[in-house]
Amino acid sequence: MAKGSVFGGKAQGLRLERMAASRLFREGFFHNTTGVGSGLKPGTTFSTLGEFFRGGTARTPPGLLPTDSPLEAWTRPAETGLRATWLGHSTVLLEVDGLRVLTDPVWGERASPSAFMGPRRFQPMPVTLAQLPPLDAVIVSHDHYDHLDHPTILELARTPVPFFTSLGVGAHLEAWGVPPERITELDWWESAEIGGGRITAAPSQHFSGRGLERNRTLWSSFVVEGPRHKVFFSGDTGLTEEYAEIRQRLGPFDLVMLEVGAWHPSWGDIHLGPENALEALELLGGGLLLPVHWGTFNLALHAWDEPAETLVRLGAERGTRLVMPRAGTAVEPSRVEGVDPWWRTVTRR
Template sequence: MLKTFGAAPSRETQRRFAALPNYADGRFENLDGVRFSPSDAPMSRMLLDFLRKPATVTPSRPVPTVRTDLRAPAPAAPNIVWFGHSSYLIRAAGLTILVDPVFSGAASPFAFAVKAYPGADAYGVSDLPPIDVLVLTHDHYDHLDYATLLALRGKVKRVVMPLGVGGHLRAWHFAPELLTELNWHEATELAPGVRLTATPAQHMSGRLAQRQTLWASYVLELPGARLFLGGDSGYGPHFKAIGEQYGPFDLALLENGQYNLHWHLIHTLPEETVQAARDLGAATLLPVHWAKFTLAYHPWNEPIRRLLVAADAAGQPVTVPRIGEPYTLGQPPRREAWWDFD
């Protein structure tokens, strides 16, 4: 088996999962029994979508990016640099935190498939400063990238991920003592005054077998600030519950893009992303999961256009930095329409 597929949790690990409330019959479950299977998006429908896709599913010219020296001293306030799709760097409270890095140029187990847009792949592991904490939300290929993880091995001090995802990293020879696996509502201290809590998401997992590993969002509590790291999720009541239990949030990084009505249960539509930010009590929304890969057949910039219309109608502040453009908490939202071309 190709190493890029990783490794499923061991039988001993699966036996430990058996007593968990969100695990049944060898699989993790969403809240309220919400379940999605790839068979819910039948191949015939997907083929029809492919044949009908507009030319604008990919940008007509390179995606604008900003070159930032990521090793330069960080501002005092939390600072975020987005790398396209769901990869971003958080520098806050003296820590450098990397989330869902995909720098191989492809969001798939094969280098020739699901290629990054020209311009969107402007950053690589060599551009990164030393990483204090690597945070993974789930094990899909557009969030957990084998080539990137190999390049990071030995360069990160700690990895935090949902239950079962550690099996992949152990198979890729990450030191076990660096790995922390969390169930929903479990927390770990990253540094004095810095706490990371795994929270529910409405999604699924799987590189080969489905739902053998958990998926999660996270609450990042910092001195004087609170961030929500959304991962992938369909819309549901869990957003309001998280907001009530852990919010409000100064910034929410939420999925917005690569949606399709066939898999609506596990990916929000843009208008739902705005509502999720409202449910969370987010002072500012930073939309991610777009502008780098084509995983669905909508125009590449449709997600941000739809989201901004809905956000403005709801009075939800949104910041949309370019790939590589730092955004520091407390700054005015960035709204220059750098995406405004087909």
């Protein structure tokens, strides 16, 4: 495969040996510990898939969503020590006790290997890559196109930022120009120290792949820990009892970021959706919930704002503490009171 290909690189040598040593790697592939595979549930029908390609509900908003600029806030430290800026989809700039960590950065126009086909973002990022403050780390949870973005990595490769990712994903990063000494690949429960803090990979229930082959690289959730605060980031996942073990081994968490969008009952083993996100939050021990993986790309069958509306409704019934800022709003979660349904200014004008 050509160096720099959008499909990435292939693990070999010492990288492949390390992957093979993982308990999750068997016969050349990674596996979920729960036995869940990477395909759709048996109930998925061709009509369901047809609905995906035909459209259907209002899967994109009628106009641009309101955003804020975080640039001024980023010039000063977080007063509480913990600040989060959701930039869209699963991209969040975390400031944890002085550490700046960027999760699953995607600035590209399409969640696709093609510049002309595939899901196109309906909402631009509120800042450019060049406007980001200096970063201490970039986390890449797994290698799907809406989490590992080729043009974004090409830009970040030109900066000195280190990358922390799941086993095997480093082959893609290295193929795109990230020096190997700036890549740390982690198996579940492994940690790496960074600037007085720690980044730990933890279980998730998902799959991987950028081409025809699946599950040649690992998928993970991540915990970012500073001297005073801990943040959980789900990456992509279905509901799994392993979240209770994460709570026991790594919790409690000051902020929990869980995926709530791009879901369907037929994908329930590999994506959460709002209801299962609340179940996952309970398994993790509760805390402030910042929903991610919504509001940017048309990747599923539901209306674009359904994840937010459903989460607010169910969260109110359960007394869940939600943090749902507009993209670009730098928030210190412990100071947020209530949810402002800003998305309704676009959908119900």
